[in-house]
Amino acid sequence: MKKSFKKYVSLTTLAMTFASTLVGPTTQLVSAQEEGEDGVLEFDTLVQNEGEPIEGGTLNYALVSDSTFSGVLNNLLYTGRPDGEIINFFNPGLYGYDENFTIDNSGFADIEMDPENSQVTITIPEGHTWHDGEEITIDDVIFPYYVIGNPDYTGIRYGSDFQNVAGMEEYHNGDADEISGLERVDDYTLTVTYNTFNNSMLQAGGGVSNYIEPEHLLGEVPVAELEDSEYVRKNPVGFGPFKVESITPGEAVTLTAFDEYYDGRPNIDEMVIEVVNPSTIVSELKAGNYDIASLPADQYETYADATNFTPVGFLENAITYIGFKQGTWDEENGEVVPEPERVTSNKALRQAMAYAIDNNAIATQFYYGLRQNANSHITPNFTEYHNAEQEGYTFDPERSQQLLADAGFVDNDGDGFVEDPNGEPFTLGFASMSGGETAEPIAQYYIQSWQQVGINVELVDGQLMEFNSFYERIEADDPAIDVFQAAFGVGGDPNQSGLYGRSAPFNYTRWATEENDELLAAIESEESFDEEFRQQAFYDWQEYMIEEVPTIPTLFRYTLTAVNNRVSQWDTQIGSDLKWSDIYLLSEEPTAE
Structure with a gap:
């Protein structure tokens, strides 16, 4: 649940006293709701629940939406936030960032900035694989530049950030066969040269590409056909904490823990993501059907006194x-x-x-x-x-x-x-x-x-x-x-x-x-x-x-997130260092009211 994971799961603390007689784990008051000036509530980002961890288990995650998800499960191509939320569980980005969204070296890649020469050097660790067992190399970092810069690219990400890469416009316009600003140093190192370099480059989303994709799979598909390919719609492959096992189009995704995840295998064996309508999510949570879900602000009165889950949040x-x-x-x-x-x-x-x-x-x-x-x-x-x-x-x-x-x-x-x-x-x-x-x-x-x-x-x-x-x-x-x-x-x-x-x-x-x-x-x-x-x-x-x-x-x-009492801890803080290997389930099923 590090950096890149938090971008979507929060992407954006209720003072609750739980009686000791509640069935299931009790809640430690790390997450507290306080009434600030003029009745405005203040929330913490973290909840921690006490109890005896079970081995493995299935986390039930609600994707709260009044419509189905589009199913464009690729970082280069998706446009809807629900798709992005799913993607981040199985294919998070290259780098991490802190609470100010400033890029740091807490993610998969190390990023070295060289403002004087308008360059960024990206180094990925050796010996890690995609979910299908293929080794990850720097070619998987270079590949997204050639997809987004391709004139047949169907997505929305070819803009000023990518145009700022030296040689990108020449490649996009057909005047060059390669992007001159991309220097492949070795199998694990890439140096990118930019036309201009200001301090926004230090920020996640500020100009340095965060994309990494399995070239050995996507590279076999013509760029114009990528969006409808099986590796986007049916069998997406990533390198994140969970790997995709099955997809019910528009409705649900089942994922399982990736044993070789670079930041430590999750203790949770399986995650089931299901679309749930905002009008029913509170009742579903109170019934104990889901562990994690975003909460609609306009229904706050219906869950302010919930006893089986805790809302946590951030501005x-x-x-x-x-x-x-x-x-x-x-x-x-x-x-x-x-x-x-x-x-x-x-x-x-x-x-x-x-x-x-x-x-x-x-x-x-x-x-x-x-x-x-x-x-x-x-x-x-x-x-x-x-x-x-x-x-x-x-x-x-x-x-x-x-x-x-x-x-x-x-x-x-x-x-x-x-x-x-x-x-x-x-x-x-x-x-x-x-x-x-x-x-x-x-x-x-x-x-x-x-x-x-x-x-x-x-x-x-x-x-x-x-x-x-x-x-x-x-x-x-x-x-x-x-x-x-x-x-x-x-x-x-x-x-x-x-x-x-x-x-x-x-x-x-x-x-x-x-x-x-x-x-x-x-x-x-x-x-x-x-x-x-x-x-x-x-x-x-x-x-x-x-x-x-x-x-x-x-x-x-x-932005508020409901966390069921059986989840050991959950942090919505931007730049959180909480790892999936530190999150446990404390009972076989979510706690109900």
Whole structure:
């Protein structure tokens, strides 16, 4: 359950007192739920259960989804998260990483960075095999580059990270037979040369490929046909802690422990993964049908007092935010064009709108305390770069009104809404997405909160938008949209140039300043390879973003996982060092209520 495993199983602690009279193992209070500020819950990542381990056993794992999994069981080709969750049990990536998603040498391969020469050297250990007994060599690390770079490749991973490999574009375009930036040093060593090398390369998902695939099998299949091949759909082969024994398409996968796993054979003999609908997962868990399952936040009240399993969790690397449209996108030149004359380009207005909303109230009233007010644009899971001491925006309507008044936003005509500093009335169009029972009341809450401090805001078209329509209109800079609520996942790299950079298409606010350019450049600079400089660069950027507030970071969110009492221990911490060889089952069947 090391690094790469945690990326999916957490991918993102309940104070429970278990009576000593419970049947089965008792729970040691390592995982505890505490009520923090304003009723927001705080969770630990680890649960440890006491009891006598059994030998082997079968772990029942619920893949919680309202649809079947696609069955594209290959890291180079899958797109759906359920497929990725399954893959990581039998074919985890090359390298490990710590709690900040910084690549380290805790995984299968050792990674040596050489920023001066824009190179990374990857070394894999000798004497290890794939599940079918074939030896793993560096050719299995090189092979994914040639699949992804092949013009017949059907997946989605040929992007800037792979294009940054020297010679990749020439190979992709048919101008070269080989990728010049790949130097095969020996059977176990590869040196990769890149066109550019910034400190995002240090991050998992930040530019260094984490892929390793069995070339002796996949290399026999034309790249265009890989996605539908038997080694992807029916008989995938990996090198991870478990190997695939059987697949019921879209519904279930049975895996068994791999005796030769490089990090120690799992003590659990078998794992059965089954798709379970979110609407029934809590009842299934209480009935003792599953050991491990993700938990839906909107059902928290139904499992908060569960006695046969413990929810553990972590704040995932995702953030909900409110954005302000402040310009447009110049497709020809590939950069944002700020429009300072827009009312939303007024910093005081944005700050006032941030102080007008109570995000802790939303966290407790709509999400049972499983969300918390966000104080930064960097998520807390990046422990070295998130400034936990930074003061974010908290509910302060008086301060909101004072900011408006000081900036010249005054209600001149007595209608209850302020005019802009030029004395002109204005109404802001607010866009938010449909989905779930809470979407509409949350959107209305924001609108009412802004109206109460004198800012006239209305829902665009008078209704919530469907997901695809929402993003089409946001990306097209629809003039009807002034303010919008959205969310994004950060991935393994805290550098947010791709979200807030001047040349980033995902900079949906179309906001840019020279100071922001400089702060982002500092994060990406050579000096930022120094850890102290890098941390300060992130701190400086966070402080500036809270001051300028092109977007209001509203909520950080917990991902919760249920762990049955018979599982000896489970850790959802990003970068956890817990090994599969340290996890036992404490009874033959999962504990039921």
